[in-house]
Amino acid sequence: MSYIKRDRRAAWYMLAPALLMIGVFIVLPFLMSVILSFTDQRLVPNPNVPTSFIGWRNYVRLAEDGDFLNAFWRTATFTILVVPLQSVMGLGAALLINTKLPMRNLFRGIYFLPTVISMVVVSVIWSSLYQREGFFNYAVTALSFGAVQPIDWLQNPYTAMPALVLLSAWQGFPFQMVVYLAGLQGISQELYEAARIEGANRWQEFWHVTMPGLRNTHILVAITTTIFAFKLFTQVQLLTQGGPSSVTDTLVRVMYMQGFRQGKVGVGAAAAVVFFLLVLGISLVQRLLVKEERAIQ
Amino acid sequence: MTTKSERLLLLIVALVVVAFVLAPLFLMFATALKPDENQILRDLGNAHAFWINPSDISFKNFEAVLANKTFPILRYMLNSGIIVVSIVTIGIFVNSLAAFALARMQFTGRNLVIAFIVALIIIPMESVAIPLLLMMSAIGWVDTYKAQIIPFIAHPFSIFLFYQFFAAIPKDLDEAAYVAGASKLRTYWTIIMPLSLPTIATVAILQSLEYWNAYLWPLMVTRGSDARPVSLALAQFFSTPPPVWGNLMAFSVLMSLPILIVYFAFQRWFIQSTIGSGIKG
Numbered sequence: 001m002s003y004i005k006r007d008r009r010a011a012w013y014m015l016a017p018a019l020l021m022i023g024v025f026i027v028l029p030f031l032m033s034v035i036l037s038f039t040d041q042r043l044v045p046n047p048n049v050p051t052s053f054i055g056w057r058n059y060v061r062l063a064e065d066g067d068f069l070n071a072f073w074r075t076a077t078f079t080i081l082v083v084p085l086q087s088v089m090g091l092g093a094a095l096l097i098n099t100k101l102p103m104r105n106l107f108r109g110i111y112f113l114p115t116v117i118s119m120v121v122v123s124v125i126w127s128s129l130y131q132r133e134g135f136f137n138y139a140v141t142a143l144s145f146g147a148v149q150p151i152d153w154l155q156n157p158y159t160a161m162p163a164l165v166l167l168s169a170w171q172g173f174p175f176q177m178v179v180y181l182a183g184l185q186g187i188s189q190e191l192y193e194a195a196r197i198e199g200a201n202r203w204q205e206f207w208h209v210t211m212p213g214l215r216n217t218h219i220l221v222a223i224t225t226t227i228f229a230f231k232l233f234t235q236v237q238l239l240t241q242g243g244p245s246s247v248t249d250t251l252v253r254v255m256y257m258q259g260f261r262q263g264k265v266g267v268g269a270a271a272a273v274v275f276f277l278l279v280l281g282i283s284l285v286q287r288l289l290v291k292e293e294r295a296i297q
Numbered sequence: 298m299t300t301k302s303e304r305l306l307l308l309i310v311a312l313v314v315v316a317f318v319l320a321p322l323f324l325m326f327a328t329a330l331k332p333d334e335n336q337i338l339r340d341l342g343n344a345h346a347f348w349i350n351p352s353d354i355s356f357k358n359f360e361a362v363l364a365n366k367t368f369p370i371l372r373y374m375l376n377s378g379i380i381v382v383s384i385v386t387i388g389i390f391v392n393s394l395a396a397f398a399l400a401r402m403q404f405t406g407r408n409l410v411i412a413f414i415v416a417l418i419i420i421p422m423e424s425v426a427i428p429l430l431l432m433m434s435a436i437g438w439v440d441t442y443k444a445q446i447i448p449f450i451a452h453p454f455s456i457f458l459f460y461q462f463f464a465a466i467p468k469d470l471d472e473a474a475y476v477a478g479a480s481k482l483r484t485y486w487t488i489i490m491p492l493s494l495p496t497i498a499t500v501a502i503l504q505s506l507e508y509w510n511a512y513l514w515p516l517m518v519t520r521g522s523d524a525r526p527v528s529l530a531l532a533q534f535f536s537t538p539p540p541v542w543g544n545l546m547a548f549s550v551l552m553s554l555p556i557l558i559v560y561f562a563f564q565r566w567f568i569q570s571t572i573g574s575g576i577k578g
Contacts, residue, residue, distance in 0.1 A: 010402065010482070011403075014394045014485075019451075021447070025447070026451075026453070033427065036427070043431075100307070101308065112564075113319070117553055119510060119512070120510070120529075120532045121553055124546070125321045127535075128546075135342070138344075170318075238536070252423050256516075260427065272426070272427060275421070275424050
């Protein structure tokens, strides 16, 4: 009995440092975010104008404010472009490595490299490729025999977003590759043998054995990539500052500009709360989809 | 089953992907090693961007970057090193200790605490950044290492990773230790932790990458070069016109080298830890 009692107390002592810090640095600021979003708090408070509760006004402002809605749609556009691209690249690379390719481990090690490079470094490198006198314009001009004029990839409203998508996919696809590799290795070899006995060709094998076998991996990849994509900020802030004509603005950037640069903490907090709810919604969808799968089996 | 020609085709495809993956990195290294900025500008406009003749190699850009007083890169790298090492080492103890209590000890409220921590995984740093900044400035921590270390030590996802691993270790081990008279803390330290090296590596790698490359939080919480990490310093160096590509790429190489070296030394663990992070969400 005393052993169990001692155990109980010891357990709480062991939990204390982590729980204390989680409380102070995650739960408290999160609650503050919610509360601040209903106030007109400023980053540098004006002593003559005390902070007061203003109800839903910050949220109403966000809903009516073109910038926030624009940022939402631009972030969604980025996500819709980058998630399939990155997932297909990741799946392709995983399938390649999962074959009888010679020196597979070497290839896997090389393919993984972009993910360990900082997004700031990636942005610097790709901006040199995208500049007016850069390699992309050289390639486009050469391939079109001079018919296409050089483009300012990051300054042109039609190409800025695809340019960001491409560099983000380059940096991010190894993550999907590794998760798909784990998924592929989880598919029983017997299924492939059975398919072969039935006379299935490679194409049929892929669609009827590999793809269904990866169902949960697809969900996992899609959801985690979507959440990553929603946090888009670094490359945008470095390369386009949301431009040109706000076509590359993002939710996190609006939060940063409103709450930090312009000092409107209340508005920034409201944007943060909406951002959190979106992320929460996305991950609940994942839970539902994966649960449903378990229920079927 | 796989014929020779199929294998050759696979190899060709694999090499094309290698080119796509490595080209930007070759550009970074080649440009950093070219001495003449005018030549660099010309090379960036064609396929020479990705290559340098071994005879042209020069460390001029590296010397310039290391001598730059406005952007003291070694100071920034030291800052990042201090921040990352502190978060990772203290974090491993704090988080694994909490996970040990949750996975291997009996107490009321245990399941509630587990549910609470799992629920917190979903809160993105971005959505608490502004109140956290208010807190930091209220206690005078702006522009310090502390502000970049202490808030990130306790990490729900790391606790969860440790918890999953600890829960799978057979309970007999603890009982044997108890019979032998070992305290819980001793069991944690001498039995459970040595068994957990893969999870420790996973957590260390994920955290190191995240904080070595941190951008948004340092952008808000640092002012001068005293506590500024290297990623943010590169961002500011890059935003100072006009871009001197040779210097920028040398800076990028210097900043990437520590991570690349660690990556080549512990490659398998990096890939393993990425799979671990995929469970998140």
